[in-house]
Amino acid sequence: xxxxxxxxxxxxxxxxxxxxxxxxxxxxxxxxxxxxxxxxxxxxxxxxxxxxxxxxxxxxxxxxxxxxxxxxxxxxxxxxxxxxxxxxxxxxxxxxxxxxxxxxxxxxxxxxxxxxxxxxxxxxxxxxxxxxxxxxxxxxxxxxxxxxxxxxxxxxxxxxxxxxxxxxxxxxxxxxxxxxxxxxxxxxxxxxxxxxxxxxxxxxxxxxxxxxxxxxxxxxxxxxxxxxxxxxxxxxxxxxxxxxxxxxxxxxxxxxxxxxxxxxxxxxxxxxxxxxxxxxxxxxxxxxxxxxxxxxxxxxxxxxxxxxxxxxxxxxxxxxxxxxxxxxxxxxxxxxxxxxxxxxxxxxxxxxxxxxxxxxxxxxxxxxxxxxxxxxxxxxxxxxxxxxxxxxxxxxxxxxxxxxxxxxxxxxxxxxxxxxxxxxxxx
Amino acid sequence: xxxxxxxxxxxxxxxxxxxxxxxxxxxxxxxxxxxxxxxxxxxxxxxxxxxxxxxxxxxxxxxxxxxxxxxxxxxxxxxxxxxxxxxxxxxxxxxxxxxxxxxxxxxxxxxxxxxxxxxxxxxxxxxxxxxxxxxxxxxxxxxxxxxxxxxxxxxxxxxxxxxxxxxxxxxxxxxxxxxxxxxxxxxxxxxxxxxxxxxxxxxxxxxxxxxxxxxxxxxxxxxxxxxxxxxxxxxxxxxxxxxxxxxxxxxxxxxxxxxxxxxxxxxxxxxxxxxxxxxxxxxxxxxxxxxxxxxxxxxxxxxxxxxxxxxxxxxxxxxxxxxxxxxxxxxxxxxxxxxxxxxxxxxxxxxxxxxxxxxxxxxxxxxxxxxxxxxxxxxxxxxxxxxxxxxxxxxxxxxxxxxxxxxxxxxxxxxxxxxxxxxxxxx
Numbered sequence: 001x002x003x004x005x006x007x008x009x010x011x012x013x014x015x016x017x018x019x020x021x022x023x024x025x026x027x028x029x030x031x032x033x034x035x036x037x038x039x040x041x042x043x044x045x046x047x048x049x050x051x052x053x054x055x056x057x058x059x060x061x062x063x064x065x066x067x068x069x070x071x072x073x074x075x076x077x078x079x080x081x082x083x084x085x086x087x088x089x090x091x092x093x094x095x096x097x098x099x100x101x102x103x104x105x106x107x108x109x110x111x112x113x114x115x116x117x118x119x120x121x122x123x124x125x126x127x128x129x130x131x132x133x134x135x136x137x138x139x140x141x142x143x144x145x146x147x148x149x150x151x152x153x154x155x156x157x158x159x160x161x162x163x164x165x166x167x168x169x170x171x172x173x174x175x176x177x178x179x180x181x182x183x184x185x186x187x188x189x190x191x192x193x194x195x196x197x198x199x200x201x202x203x204x205x206x207x208x209x210x211x212x213x214x215x216x217x218x219x220x221x222x223x224x225x226x227x228x229x230x231x232x233x234x235x236x237x238x239x240x241x242x243x244x245x246x247x248x249x250x251x252x253x254x255x256x257x258x259x260x261x262x263x264x265x266x267x268x269x270x271x272x273x274x275x276x277x278x279x280x281x282x283x284x285x286x287x288x289x290x291x292x293x294x295x296x297x298x299x300x301x302x303x304x305x306x307x308x309x310x311x312x313x314x315x316x317x318x319x320x321x322x323x324x325x326x327x328x329x330x331x332x333x334x335x336x337x338x339x340x341x342x343x344x345x346x347x348x349x350x351x352x353x354x355x356x357x358x359x360x361x362x363x364x365x366x367x368x369x370x371x372x373x374x375x376x377x378x379x380x381x382x383x384x385x386x387x388x389x390x391x392x393x394x395x396x397x398x399x400x401x402x403x404x405x406x407x408x409x410x411x412x413x414x415x416x417x418x419x420x421x422x423x424x425x426x427x
Numbered sequence: 428x429x430x431x432x433x434x435x436x437x438x439x440x441x442x443x444x445x446x447x448x449x450x451x452x453x454x455x456x457x458x459x460x461x462x463x464x465x466x467x468x469x470x471x472x473x474x475x476x477x478x479x480x481x482x483x484x485x486x487x488x489x490x491x492x493x494x495x496x497x498x499x500x501x502x503x504x505x506x507x508x509x510x511x512x513x514x515x516x517x518x519x520x521x522x523x524x525x526x527x528x529x530x531x532x533x534x535x536x537x538x539x540x541x542x543x544x545x546x547x548x549x550x551x552x553x554x555x556x557x558x559x560x561x562x563x564x565x566x567x568x569x570x571x572x573x574x575x576x577x578x579x580x581x582x583x584x585x586x587x588x589x590x591x592x593x594x595x596x597x598x599x600x601x602x603x604x605x606x607x608x609x610x611x612x613x614x615x616x617x618x619x620x621x622x623x624x625x626x627x628x629x630x631x632x633x634x635x636x637x638x639x640x641x642x643x644x645x646x647x648x649x650x651x652x653x654x655x656x657x658x659x660x661x662x663x664x665x666x667x668x669x670x671x672x673x674x675x676x677x678x679x680x681x682x683x684x685x686x687x688x689x690x691x692x693x694x695x696x697x698x699x700x701x702x703x704x705x706x707x708x709x710x711x712x713x714x715x716x717x718x719x720x721x722x723x724x725x726x727x728x729x730x731x732x733x734x735x736x737x738x739x740x741x742x743x744x745x746x747x748x749x750x751x752x753x754x755x756x757x758x759x760x761x762x763x764x765x766x767x768x769x770x771x772x773x774x775x776x777x778x779x780x781x782x783x784x785x786x787x788x789x790x791x792x793x794x795x796x797x798x799x800x801x802x803x804x805x806x807x808x809x810x811x812x813x814x815x816x817x818x819x820x821x822x823x824x825x826x827x828x829x830x831x832x833x834x835x836x837x838x839x840x841x842x843x844x845x846x847x848x849x850x851x852x853x854x
Contacts, residue, residue, distance in 0.1 A: 064831035066819075092833055117833070124833055129842075167843060171791045174839035177830060184842025222836075223791030224776060224784070263737045264777045289733060289773040291790040294802060295811040299769055302726050303733045306716060310690045324794070324802075325812060326819025327828040342726055346716040349651060350691045357651070363718040364598045364650030367751070375721060375751075384722040385752060392493075392753025401754040403604060404491035406519055406544070406551055409649075412601035415556075415611025416594060 008034070012047045017354060026050055030247045030280045033254055035086060035110040035212050040148030046085050046110045048254065048315045049281040053353050054344035056316045057112070057283070058084040058337050061091035062099055066327045069099055073106055075333040080109055082337040082381060084318070086150070088112040090177075092121055101147055110150035112214060115140040116195075120181040129181065130188030137194060138201065145209035152211060153256065154202060155179050155218030156195045157238035160186060162219055165231035172222040175259075179218025199242060203249040212252035214283055215239045220259030223291050227261035228269060240276035247278060254281040254315065257308075263289045266304055270311040283315040284308045288323075297323035298339035305340065309347025316340050316347075338381045345380065368409060370399070435461070439474045444781060453477055457674045457707045460681055462513060462537040462639050467575030473512050473537045475681065475742045476708040480780050481771035483743045484539070484710070485511040485764050486755075488518035489526055493754045496526055500533055502760040507536055509764040509808060511745070513577070515539040517604075519548055528574055537577035539641060542567040543622075547608040556608065557615030564621060565628065572636035579638060580683065581629060582606050582645030583622045584665035587613060589646055592658035599649040602686075606645025626669060630676040639679035641710055642666045647686030650718050654688035655696060667703035674705060681708040681742065684735075690716040693731055697738040710742040711735045715750075724750035725766035732767065736774025743767050743774075765808045772807065795836060797826070 009027075012034070013020040026032035032049035048055045058079035060072050076087060086109050091099045096118050104111050119137040123129055144152060155178045163183055166173060174180045182193055195202060206213050219235040221227045239255050246253035255277045257269060266287055273282050287304035288297055301319035309316060318340030320328035328336065348356035359378060366374035372389060379385040392401050399407035436454075439461070440447040453459035459476035475482045485506035487499050503514060513536050518526045523545050531538050546564040550556055571579060582605045590610055593600060601607045609620055622629060633640050646662040648654045666682050673680035682704045684696060693714055700709050714731035715724055728746035736743060745767030747755035755763065775783035786805060793801035799816060806812040819828050826834035 063828050064833075066828040092831060121833070124838075129838065171788065172795050173836065173843065175835050177833060177835040177838075180835035180839035180842070181833075184838050187842040187846035223794065224787040225791050262776050263733055263773050290769060290776060291787040291794075292772065292805055293765070293769050293807045295806065295808055295815050296765055296769060299726055299729050299766055300773070303730050303770070303773060306690055306730045307734065322815060322819065322829075325816045325827060325829075329819075338720070338723055339726055342717060342720050342723060343730070345719065346690050346727070346730060349689050349717060360651040360718040361598065364652050367650065367718075368599050378719055379722065380720045381722055388722050388749060389752045392749065392756075400752060401490050401493040402749075402752075404519060406491075406548070406604060406608075408602050408604040408607035409600065411551075411556065411604075411611050412607035415607070415614040416600065419614035 008045045012045065016047065016052045018051050022051070030253065030278065033212055033252045033281050035150045036210070037145065037148050037150045038210055039146065040104055040111065040150055042105055043108055043110050043150065050279060050314070052314065053356070054309045054314060054316060054347045054351070055085035056083065056318055056337070056340040056344050057086045057088055058318050058333060058340070059088045059090050060103065060333070061089050062093050062095065063091070063327050064093045067093050067095060069095070069102055071330065072099060073102060074330055076103055076106055078330060078334050079337045080107070082334060083341045084109060084337055086110045086112060090114060090117065092117055096121065100144070100149070104148050112151040112153065113144050113149050114153040114178050114216070115144050116155070116178045116181050129184050132185055134194040134198060138198070138205065141202070141205060145205065145211045150212060151214050151254070153178060153214045153216040154195050155182055155216040156193065156199055156202070156242050157215060157235040158182055158193050158218035159196055159238055160192055162231050162234040162238070165229070165234055166219060169229060170231060171225045174219060175222030176216065176218045176220055178216055182218060196238070199245065203246060203251050206251045207249060212254060213246060215242055215253060215255045217256045217258065220257070220285060221261060223260050224262055227258065228265045232258060233272070236273060236276055240278070243277045243280055247280070254283050257282055257284045257313070258287045259285060260291055261287045261289070261304070263303065263307065266307040267311040270308050270313050274312055281314040282312065283317065284313040285317045286319060288319070294324045295321055297321065298336045302339040302343045306343035306346040309344055310350035316344050341380050370409065435472045439472065443474065443479045445478050449478070457680065457705065460639055460679045460708050462577045464572065464575050464577045464636060464638055466573065466636070467531055467538065467577055469532055470535055470537050470577065477706060477741070479741065480783070481736045481741060481743060481774045481778070482512035483510065483745055483764070483767040483771050484513040484515055485745050485760060485767070486515045486517050487530065487760070488516050489520050489522065490518070490754050491520045494520050494522060496522070496529055498757065499526060500529060501757055503530055503533055505757060505761050506764045507534070509761060510768045511536060511764055513537045513539060517541060517544065519544055523548065527571070527576070531575050539578040539580065540571050540576050541580040541605050541643070542571050543582070543605045543608050556611050559612055561621040561625060565625070565632065568629070568632060572632065572638045577639060578641050578681070580605060580641045580643040581622050582609055582643040583620065583626055583629070583669050584642060584662040585609055585620050585645035586623055586665055587619055589658050589661040589665070592656070592661055593646060596656060597658060598652045601646060602649030603643065603645045603647055605643055609645060623665070626672065630673060630678050633678045634676060639681060640673060642669055642680060642682045644683045644685065647684070647712060648688060650687050651689055654685065655692045659685060660699070663700060663703055667705070670704045670707055674707070681710050684709055684711045684740070685714045686712060687718055688714045688716070688731070690730065690734065693734040694738040697735050697740050701739055708741040709739065710744065711740040712744045713746060715746070721751045722748055724748065725763045729766040729770045733770035733773040736771055737777035743771050768807050797834070797836065
């Protein structure tokens with residue numbers, strides 16, 4: 001039957017080259033999630049999960065000290081142009097509602113948020129985070145769902161038990177903003193995590209709005225020394241249990257992962273998450289493979305997320321060069337988006353996605369032919385490749401300024417061709 | 428005895444935290460190589476290999492279409508400031524001798540070259556590469572050694588047999604400049620690789636000058652489709668044999684590796700190289716994990732080389748954002764150097780180097796304290812981190828523009844501290 005849902009699934013099936021029947025099976029067991037709140041009419045659906053190409057998310061949003069809606073919309077367009085599959089609006093400030101709605105209305109890709117930020121913002125302004133009410137949190141979540149937000153991060157697995165490990169063992173405590181809000185509230189009120197305690201209510205709300213839950217890792221390690229530690233895995237075990245409850249309730253669920261961890265722990269982290277969380281999509285925030293490269297964390301993160309993707313992570317959160325230093329500007333967003341796209345694409349080659357392999361093959365052929373325009377059109381960031389090339393090469397010659405006439409590709413081909421001709425002549 | 432050599436080894440032993448007796452043992456079996464031509468008096472020694480921190484090399488050099496010696500010297504200083512352990516001068520052009528000597532005299536780190544470029548340059552100018560004489564090649568090598576070059580790339584493993592596989596199976600042929608010169612010469616003259624055939628002479632010359640040989644992979648794959656193919660491994664097997672002969676002759680030897688290969692083939696490549704080449708140092712050129720990111724190949728390469736380093740590669744050749752597009756400028760060199768340094772450092776964390784782990788730990792503590800100046804001083808690129816921070820944060824407040832007052836680190840710590848105080852009060 002040509003329902004709207006079937007049209008969407010048929011399109012995804014074709015784009016991803018996954019048979020429709022297999023896609024439906026993967027969705028029904030939760031291994032693939034379709035991000036689309038029906039109220040977000042401006043957006044196409046985005047499918048994340050098993051056997052699909054690796055997706056990337058780009059974080060945007062104003063902050064109380066740097067707030068310019070127009071700039072955020074520019075960032076949104078740049079991110080989408082460069083291949084962002086989803087956007088998260090992480091805004092903080094008095095104009096959160098306006099920014100979120102503007103982004104939703106302008107975005108043709110699904111949009112996610114972290115509602116706890118908004119719930120905390122008003123009380124925190126008065127330095128009274130402990131006064132945040134549970135009802136306030138759910139009110140914000142419902143508002144976001146009504147606005148059309150497609151997925152929300154909820155740090156449901158951060159429990160009092162897990163916090164004990166943070167307190168005892170950690171160098172850098174809690175670095176997730178949502179996690180720190182909840183932890184601070186839990187300390188002040190001597191209560192359990194309200195999103196954990198009221199998880200059934202959350203599931204009900206999510207189902208009602210066809211809202212996907214992204215179970216956040218509020219205890220993700222913020223430094224190499226805290227990577228893959230007891231607090232992190234305690235939270236992950238809880239997230240696994242909550243994932244099962246979401247699956248049973250028929251709610252779309254994905255799970256978020258670290259953070260800062262050493263390179264050789266990345267694959268292990270993906271495998272443990274996949275196992276404990278019933279193979280639902282894994283949304284990875286980094287991982288950053290070292291702490292000491294502020295200004296270049298799009299690169300430390302691309303290293304980690306490429307390995308994670310190749311190991312089975314489904315969804316990569318891009319990190320910009322401004323990470324750990326301040327709010328990203330337009331150029332940071334561009335750089336971060338492409339870095340995430342590189343990681344996702346490198347992972348897709350490993351996952352064996354034919355479209356990905358084909359694109360690299362075509363690039364190799366364009367290089368063989370020294371066909372620059374074809375190379376630009378196949379590049380992940382065509383504009384940048386073209387700009388750099390034209391800046392460095394003012395002449396109309398075939399090679400580039402790297403080698404001049406001593407272009408390796410040209411020298412080898414001419415040698416081989418001459419040899420082939422001579423062989424023909426002899427035969 | 429306090430010979431000059433012993434002073435050097437004692438210093439390396441201390442810097443690398445490897446006992447002197449172990450270091451000497453590693454050197455004697457070829458698993459560690461000390462790069463230092465006694466004629467390069469301006470330079471300190473650089474040790475690469477097993478149990479040592481991962482080193483990085485930065486490529487410089489003029490080209491016939493872009494030649495500015497002052498700019499190359501600026502690049503040299505920038506690369507060294509940002510952590511380059513060695514420099515390779517890949518210059519092409521009429522002023523090759525002048526550029527090489529200027530770089531040697533200005534460089535306090537070892538300098539490598541690829542002498543075949545210069546041997547080929549004069550004849551190729553007249554489009555008669557086939558006229559290059561074997562004696563010319565050795566004359567150039569000797570001249571470089573006399574000038575004080577510390578290590579040279581020699582594509583000794585590219586044989587006629589290996590070329591047959593290139594011809595039959597490859598998408599992109601030969602992309603190594605030195606490899607293409609030799610291959611084209613071999614086709615035209617219907618002869619074997621002169622560096623392979625005259626390898627004993629090469630060994631003799633290297634020993635005479637205490638020159639390290641870097642056995643180049645002239646058949647390194649230039650695209651994902653050619654990655655880890657038969658031609659590449661045919662050459663590697665030959666390089667393994669030639670490595671053994673160098674070890675037997677008491678010549679310092681390291682081996683170069685790919686190239687463009689898929690992420691999941693990187694570790695395998697390192698392991699095969701280490702096995703076939705008797706665990707001599709592995710000098711890795713990338714690997715780039717996708718072909719489609721011109722303008723960002725410092726990132727595709729950082730991904731590959733971080734994994735390679737973590738898998739045991741000892742020496743990383745930095746790739747700049749200009750790769751595949753043109754000659755790198757100063758900014759490209761800076762970006763490429765830091766990217767390589769990130770990969771090397773991420774690898775060193777995995778290799779368990781205490782200094783590396785300590786630096787990340789100190790960064791984590793500086794972040795916990797929101798001590799920005801300490802963060803800058805611990806950063807791989809202090810200047811850039813500081814510049815970005817000051818651009819984005821005009822106020823004197825503790826947090827940054829990312830979160831404003833809602834800084835996760837601050838919120839969590841205040842919550843935890845208040846809780847700890849209350850617990851104390853109760854007890």
